Amino acid sequence: MSLEKKDEFDHNAWLKRKDLTPIEKTFLMSLIYLDQRLRIVDYLEVLETLYYRVNLQMPKSHTEQYNLDNKFWYWYPLYSLGFFSIVAYIIAAATGALLGFYYTPSTAGDPSMAYNSVVAITTDLNFGFYLRSLHRWSAQFMTAAVFLHMIRVYFTGAYKEPRELNWILGIVLISLTLVFGYTGYLLPWNQLAFWAGQIGVEMALAVPIIGEWGAQLLFGGFTLGEATIVRMYILHVFVLPFVVTALIALHVGIVWMQGIAEPH
Amino acid sequence: MADEFIKGFGIFSTAALAWITLAAWYQTPSFYDTQLIAAPVEPETTFDAIGIFLTDVFLWTALLGALAFWVLIPIGRELVEALENRRSTN
Amino acid sequence: MSDEETKPDVQSGGSGAVAPDDETPSWMERKTRSTGLSRLTYEYFERARREDQDLRTESDYVERDVLGFPTWPHEVIRNLAITMFFSGVILLIAATVPPHLGAPANPSKTPEVILPDWYLYWSFGLLKLNPLNPGLEILGGDKIISDQLYGVLANVVVVSAVAVVPFLNKGSARRPVEQPFWAAIGVGGFVFSITIAAIAVQNLIPLSLALQLNLAFVLPIVSGIITYAVLKTMREGYMYDLNRRYYRLRPPK
16 A cells, blocks of 8 residues: 555646646746745735735726827826836945945045045946946936926825825925935045035034034034044934835835825 | 827937936036036047037937927927818808 | 625625625624724714715716726836836946046035035025025124024925925815916925025026025016916816816816
């Protein structure tokens, strides 16, 4: 008597019976492998049910909706800016992580180690110049896209109730994007960075009551130095990425729940 | 009319990309100087000469392309339509 | 009421999976069983459901019963095309136009040009409004707040002005022609962000400071007025041309 089980759940025998292409076979085998270990069928079923519940009906396209004879939606490009700024953010995050391997946040030495490390990235590192260029340009594109996104939302009235909360969240996000840009601007520790930092300290000091405390917290003192660059670095690569990513998720989540506002 | 929008948009963004690249190469002496619209450098090679020539070509393509598809052609259509309306009412 | 109506739809619809909740109490039952805050919650749920249902029955807008486009998959898939194009633009332009890295930081040498990146010009321009900081006669021409604080306050004012917009402008109008006033405000604000940014780079522009300050505030107002006039003029013809269903759906208040 054989110990091999010969029941109707013998998937290998079932696979053999069927006449499958290599692609189908690989797919099914990996699906079975994963399912036997992780029970993914249950989760897939839940996802499928959710999908059908959410998409009970497909809406008409905008041109059908309004009986436009146009084949193309005039204002369409402006509606994709939010998505585009997320993509630019992802590019900046990926290149930024790579740049972070080689960057040193320190003002020691003359010129500073930070400046020297940026020089080393652009001149010694393979593809380093392209990496820095990509990081900077994607940041520029992201900021521009975020500004234009705000203008689009304003002129199409997409901020109106029930979407006020997301408008406020958007203002927080655009401000954080600017802080992202500002902290990143200081990191190379060149002349532009230093004097932009100087303006930042003066601005912080001008605020009554909490000004000095704020300057201590953000810039590590009233004159720029080692503490400043380390704080800017931590803000740029640790604090802001977490906060901004979480807020973007929330922002998109609310858009997802509420739907894209009645298009133009 | 909306088809004209995407034509103009495509021409504008593509030509503007080419223009900003070439202008950054040939018409930007330094970061602290005039950027993108300074007088072009003296060409040293044939490629430089072609690039300097193309800078202006792309700039005008971007501007005139957008102007044509976004302004002139729609205005022309409106005019033709208005004229036909007037003719049919008379 | 809504419970009875949604039941067959949700449970049998789509996946064909039948939820084993014949025993699950309906909202009505749950409502009667509960007290206090949870009872209020159920009551509100019921009202909200009934409101939705009534709006749907009233609407002659049969194709779609929400006033929003699904983000997934419709919007995202449409966005992909144009987003991929501009991601390509990022890659190309990063390859051809490398960033600038100037001289290293030198605290003892103030450079001629002190500027943040372009996207902060508007904020930097607001910091440079000190010529407008009023001197008070009572204090013998002294300024009541320092120039720096004045600049910081200007930033706060601008940002909060943007933040209160949805609380001032309500109603169902969406397109600029439907709300010429708010469109004019928007255009004025946009022009102001440019003119104020020009003040940030004032030393690079061959105009006197006084003239520029005047322009910074006059140009936005002028462009706002022009926008208002143009939109008001366009409005009638535009409303006539607009798809009629659009207005049946959302009559402008």
